[in-house]
Structure formats: C-alpha cells, structure tokens
Amino acid sequence: MSLKHVLQPFNAWVQAFSKPYTIPMKDTMRPGADRYRGWHINDVEKCVGCGTCADICQNAAIDMVPVKDPVKGDSGLRPKIDYGRCCWCALCVDVCTTGSLGMSNEYTWVEKDPEKCRYTPGVDAKPWDGSEKGWRQEEGFSLIVKDRVPMPMLDPKERIKTWAEVVVGYSVEEARKEAARCVSCGLCVAACPAHMHIPDYIGAIRDGDFEKALDFIYDNNPMPEMCGKVCTRRCEGVCSVGIQGEPLAIRWLKRFATEQFEDFAKVLHPEVKRVGEGKKVAVVGGGPSGVTVAYYLAVRGFEVTIYEALPQLGGATFFGIPKYRFPMPSLEKQVDLLKKAGVKIVTDHRVEKDEFRRLLEENDALFFGTGLMKPYKLGVPGEDLEGVIYALDLLRDHHVGKKVEVGESVVVVGGGNVAIDASRVSRRLGAEVTIAYRRRREDMPADDEEIEDAEAEGIELVTQSIPLRVEKLENGKLDFIWGPAEMVPPDRPGGRPKPKLIEGVENHLQVDRVIVAIGQKGEFEWMPEEVAEKVVTSRGWVEVDETGMTQWPGIFAGGDLVNSTADAISAIADGLKAVEGIQQFTLEGLSVSKS
Amino acid sequence: MKEILKEIEERFGPIWERVQRPKLAQVGIEPAKAVPLLTWLKEHRGYVTLVHLSAVDWIEQGEFQLTWLLGNPETEERLMICSRIDRENPAAETVSGLWPQAVTYEQEINEMFGVSFPGSPRQGVPFILEGWKDIPPMRRDFDTVAFVEKHIPGREGRKHIDTRTYIGEKFGEKGYLHD
Amino acid sequence: MEFNSIQEVLDFAVRQEQKAGRFYGLMAEKSTDVVARKFFREMVGEERKHEAKLKAIKSGKLSGFSGQGTPQMNLTEVLGEPVFREDITLQEGLIIAMRAEKDAYEMYEGLKAFARDEELKKILEGLAAEELEHKARMESIYDQVVQREN
Structure with missing residues (x-):
C-alpha cells in the first residue's frame, strides 16, 4: 500500500468543503429536447382503440384494455403501457392510425412501486398530459399507407353511351397492394350489419389465397359479388386507416375476391350439420334477405323453396340496381350457387292470400322479405x-x-x-x-x-x-x-334537418x-288479412323480434320491410338472424314456447 | 454534386445515384467496386472522413445493403456509398485500413447483422451482446417479440385484449358455413 | 261564437277532439288498406290522449299546455288535398291528419278575436299552439315515412 492510498480518504474529506465537481440534480433539471421520446400521452377522444400500437410494439409492452363500451367506430379499448418493457422506440406513435398517440418530452419519473409504471395514457392522469413537446407523427411521414390503390373506371363520356360496368375492377397486383394497407383492427366488423369477417378476407387477399378469402366472405353473406359492387359499405366509414388517410377499399376487395371464381360451388365446401333434414321452409320474395335465409338453411339440410314474383331473384338488386353497377352475370353466379345448394326457385310467381295460407300449412316455417315495391x-x-x-x-x-x-x-x-x-x-x-x-x-x-x-x-x-x-x-x-x-x-339532435x-x-x-x-x-294486398293485421305496423313496416319472427309464430320476416336502413347488407343481416330463428323454431320450438 | 457523380460513373462504370439535398447524394455501386471507390474518394477527392457505416436487411430481395457515409470537410459535402451484398454468407471488404474507426462499425455490423468483414481486427468479438446465442438481432427474421417474451418478464397480471377478436365477440360476429 | 268562461272553451275543445276521434274511427272502419287502417286506429288513440289532457287541464290536474316548439316544416301547405276513399293509403291519411291539425289550429287562432278577456285569449292561444305542435308532429312522421329519400 502506497502513501497515496493512505492519504486518499483525507483528500476526499478535503473536497467535501470545496465547491463540488458534480452538479446537484434539483437545480439543473433539464427539460427533454423538443422531440424527446418520453412518457406517452394519448388523446383518448381521438383514439379509436384500433390496437395497431400494440401490434407493432416489438417489446410487447402494450396491452389494449377496456375503458368504455365498444361502439361502432371505437373498440372502447385503449393502450396501456408496461414501462418495464418499453424501449421508447416510438413505433407505436409512428404507426398510430388516428395520430392520437404521442410521447411527451418528460423523461424522469421516480416511483417505488413498479406496478405504477404501467399506465393507460390519457386515462390515468399524469403530469405530462397535454404536453406540447415530445415525439409526434411527422407531417408527411406515416407507417400507414394512406392512399388507396385507385380503382380503374370507365371514362364518364364513354360510359353514358353504354350499359357497360363503370367500375373495371382490381388486378391481382392492385388488390394485394390495397389489401396490404389493412391494419386488421376489425372496427369494420362492428359497423357491418352482417358482421362480415372483413380483416380475415382482406388478409387472405393480401396473402394471395383467394379461395380462403371467398370462404371467409361466404361465411355470412350469400350475395357477396353484389355487395362487392353496390354495398353501402358502412365498414369503410369507420375504417381506422380512413381517419388520417383513405379507408381501405373493402367493397372493391370483396368484389375482387368474388370475381376470381366462375363457379363458387367448386370453391366453397360448407361443413355444417344437416340438422334441418325433413323440415320445410317457404321463402316469399327472392331479395337479399330471402336468398340469405334460403342458402344457409339449405346447406343445413332444410328443404327450402323461394317464391319470386319477378323473372329473376335478387329483389331490388335485380330490378332496381342498374346493370352498369351490377351486371346480370354477377347475379346469376350467386343464384347458381343457391340452386347447387339445393334451393328450389319458383320465379314469375306471385304468392297470393290462399297460397300463403297453404304454404303456412305445408311448411314448418315461412319467411317473407317482399321489400318496398x-x-x-x-x-x-x-x-x-x-x-x-x-x-x-x-x-x-x-x-x-x-x-x-x-x-x-x-x-x-x-x-x-x-x-x-x-x-x-x-x-x-x-x-x-x-x-x-x-x-x-x-x-x-x-x-x-x-x-x-x-x-x-x-x-x-x-x-x-x-x-x-x-x-x-x-x-x-x-x-x-x-x-x-x-x-x-x-326534431331531435342528430336527426335530419x-x-x-x-x-x-x-x-x-x-x-x-x-x-x-x-x-x-311495402305492399300487403297479397297477404291474408288475418296475417297482415297481426304483423304490419301503422307505418307500413313489419315488426320482428330478436329471432326475426313476427307476431305470428312461425312467420319470419326481414329486409327493407323490417329494418330502418333499407339496404342490401342490412337485409342479409336480417336473413342471418332469421336463419338462427327458424332453426330454433323448427328444431327446438324455443320461439313457440316463448310466444 | 452533379460533377462528382458524373466522374464516379465515368471511372467506376454503372451506378445509380440520387441527390437528396444540395450537399448530400447517394450512390449505389456493385460490391466489388465499393472499396476501390471509397479509396479513390478519400485519396483523390477530399472525402477523408468516414462519418458512419450502417446496414439494412432487405430480406425480401435476399440482400443486405451496406452504406458508407463519407464527408468532405472542405466542401461540407457528403456522399452515401451504398452496396448490396448477398444475404447468404454475407461478407464485405474491410475499410479499417483506410479509417481505423471503421473497426468498431464493422464489429457492430458483424454482431448485429452477421455480416463479416474478413481482415477486420475485432470480428467475432462481442460488441454489446455478451453470450448471444440467437441469430443476429438486427436481421429482420429475428423474432424480437418472442425474444422479449422469453427473456424480459412483463409485469404480473397484464392482460392484452386483441381488438379484432374483441369486436367480433362484442358485436355477435358469426359464421354460417362451418360448425 | 262566444265563450264566457275557460270551462266553456275547454268543453268545446274536448268536443272537437271527440269529433276528430270519431272521424278517425270511421275511417279506420272503412279503410281496406291494412296500413291506413292501423294508422287511423292509432289516431283514434292520439285524439283520446289529447282529450284526456284537456280534461286534466280543466280539472286543474294539469296547469297548462306545454308545447315543445317543434320547428315547423310547413309541409301541409305544399301538399295536395286528398279525399277519403275506401282504398285510401297511409300517405293520404297522413296528409288528411296534417290538414285536420292545421284546421284546428286556424280555428283557435280565429276564435282568439272573440275572446272577452286575456285569460280566455291565453287559453285559446295555448290550444292553438297545441294543435300547431300536433301538425308539426304529423309532418315529421310524414317526412320520415313517406319522404325517406327526399
């Protein structure tokens, strides 16, 4: 041991009375740089809970947690961050679909309880809430692809000379590129009246597996080529990518998937129990709601007959929607699948009162979706x-x-x-x-x-x-x-001016x-008085319960007569509801005992 | 910057180039010619500073891109020399003879991407990862999330809800083609 | 016509509502269209409610009218004048109902001129406002049901 080592403690003591070289922390708390990546902030009103931040986080530091009830356009979930894992890379901020998530430039926080270092920004109040500084999405830069792949269309001057379809359709390359923009949040599923498996079929299109896409699509929509062309697409209205950019072209992607196949029957292989064997169901009106009921009951073994007054099925999508939007071959393809599924179709046949009574006798259930004609x-x-x-x-x-x-x-x-x-x-x-x-x-x-x-x-x-x-x-x-x-x-806030x-x-x-x-x-002259008296309202609509059944046990209804939105996809949703209702009614007799 | 780009093309054959800012340009060149170009730029054109050396994993194309960022202190101009090398058994010539500090960059890239620089002194010596057994972590096929889940425990009681699944459940999403 | 007391005015108003109720009842009986029939029946119920409200005011159980001041669309003024037929439709039924409410409103407005005192005038004003409210309501229904896409 040298003399220096012996004296060193005293050196330190001497230093204690002179001006220290170190700087006391409290006097020199430096604010983070203007674009420092510090503790997260979130504008929870702007956030829609799409969960893309949690998906991208390479440290699995983000949990989506419920903070309110889910509604259309907002999952009600918000990101909660585990700062034991966060590495402040800001990928979550850069990928945020709404731009609600940011990082303050605050970087110090002392806490004895590590559990507290896990919070939901914007929900759990923090001193840095509302911070103007820190990291935000940069103008013009986004990890989300904001621009939609444009849909080729006929020139307006040309198209008014013909009945040709205005929309040309995506190529494989265009469709896959458009599909790749999806963040798979599923907000669209909530907005779709039929709750179609949208992110799943978009994902399958992105991966180039169009058969799988069609399987997802047909799982709860038996007229998807029609919807792919003319749907009112409420899904696109809530698309999280659409908040800062253009929404996914959900409708065109569905259209693309259906257009890849000439014969749906070769691709689709329903795997359902044929529980309905021996049961008969009559469907009056061959529009989207009736087609839905007929198809999904038929694949379950029910004997279904559709009665349609016009020469072709499709309802308003046949007689109302012009062929430059929805050409006949598209409709025929979907009707063809219906036939192959075993549905009997009687067209050019208007059911009148006596026949209605007879159908009611001869069938285990009757569905009507005769629309607003x-x-x-x-x-x-x-x-x-x-x-x-x-x-x-x-x-x-x-x-x-x-x-x-x-x-x-x-x-x-x-x-x-x-x-x-x-x-x-x-x-x-x-x-x-x-x-x-x-x-x-x-x-x-x-x-x-x-x-x-x-x-x-x-x-x-x-x-x-x-x-x-x-x-x-x-x-x-x-x-x-x-x-x-x-x-x-x-009259009411939110109503039509x-x-x-x-x-x-x-x-x-x-x-x-x-x-x-x-x-x-709607028109009810064809309906027996005793039925009309029971099922029709004073506004000319038909009321059904949650199983799609009218006040008359065994008679179900759906479509424009029933719902307030009067579009094809709502009619399909009504049909799906009735499929379950009719199954319950005919197989378990649940609705009978209830009424 | 136009002149220097033109000259590079004349001397070194086909390149791709892009002027990003008035004093910053990017040059792409085949790997075999990268170090001769760097040497020439240093010895004859005043690009004496190696500012940075980095790598990018272009997994879809089966390539790594190396980027040497050079600076000319006289003119304050900068050149990014980019070169794509094969992702299988990736190797590149060392520039540690031209710039000693390249040793550290090459050591880091060696560790993070698995690109080797034969002849560079500290290849294979851990840079910041000690006892690393996995594939190099900056390769894009390295599953960061799986690594984190395995090695860095999250807080107890964490529960993540997948938005897509949650919405399906809450809004009654159903299918009718499969039981 | 002259009124001597509030009681008299209210009695008159009750009789008007009863008359209207009988009118709708008759229409409901004669209509062949199921929707129109149901609508007229609903209107019978509406008129009964109005009658009950007037009676409640008369007996002092209700202190007065409470119009919500629904904004007027003045649809009635634009639409034609349908007449009753057996196969009358909901659309025509609604127009008839709108016109009836408008007529009632105009009647009470007209009667105001004959009111002897402020009290009476006020009650007539209340009745008129009430009918105007009914008219606006019928117009709203018409707008929602008939002109869904217009």
Missing part, C-alpha cells in the same frame, strides 16, 4: 298527369327488358340511391337530367360516390328544392314547379318526364 307519391297537385312516372317502375321495366322512353329531359325528385339510379339510367337513355332534392347535398341518403359519378356523367343537382306542382304545357311538355327551401333544425319552403318564389323546369323517387313502401 311501391313508390310513395309526390303528394302535390298535377302528379297524376301523363309523364309523371315513378323511378321504381322505370327501373323495373328497364331491367325486365321492357322498352322505356324518357324523352329529352327529365327531372328526378329525390336524393336516395333510387333517384341516382333512375337519373343515370335516364342519362343513358339519352336525356338531360336534373335531380331535385329537398334537403342539402350532405343530407342525401345516396352514396357519395354515386352522387359524384352522376355529376361526372353530366347530371345536374338542384338541392333545397321543394316540388309545388306539375302542369301540362301547350307544347306537350311538363312544367315542374318548385320553390326554394331553407333548413330548419331537426328539415327543409321549409321559402314562400313567394316559384321556379320552373320544362321536362318530358317527372320521375318520382322520394321513398318506397
């Missing part, structure tokens, strides 16, 4: 004049092959998909078309894309226009007289046809 009238003077026609009649006549003429100019009254379809058909028949709608453009029930497509085809939109009357002019044309409207607040006529102004529009498409209603 009658138009509501305009309700204004002059509506009975020649030349005032109904969009439903126009579309139906056109689609069953009757010759229809609309003249040189038409006004279509209404703002739903029926109105848009009638407009675009009229345009293809050679007419100049104006759409008159009582509310604002954003209130139109029609699909946004449909409205844009219509405008691209040269159709004029006149909003906030209230029809006052129709008059016959000397030149043989019709004078469509309308007044401007102001908007008044809805109401148009109110601004009195004293009259506008005139000279047309050959006034095409009415303000709304549709």
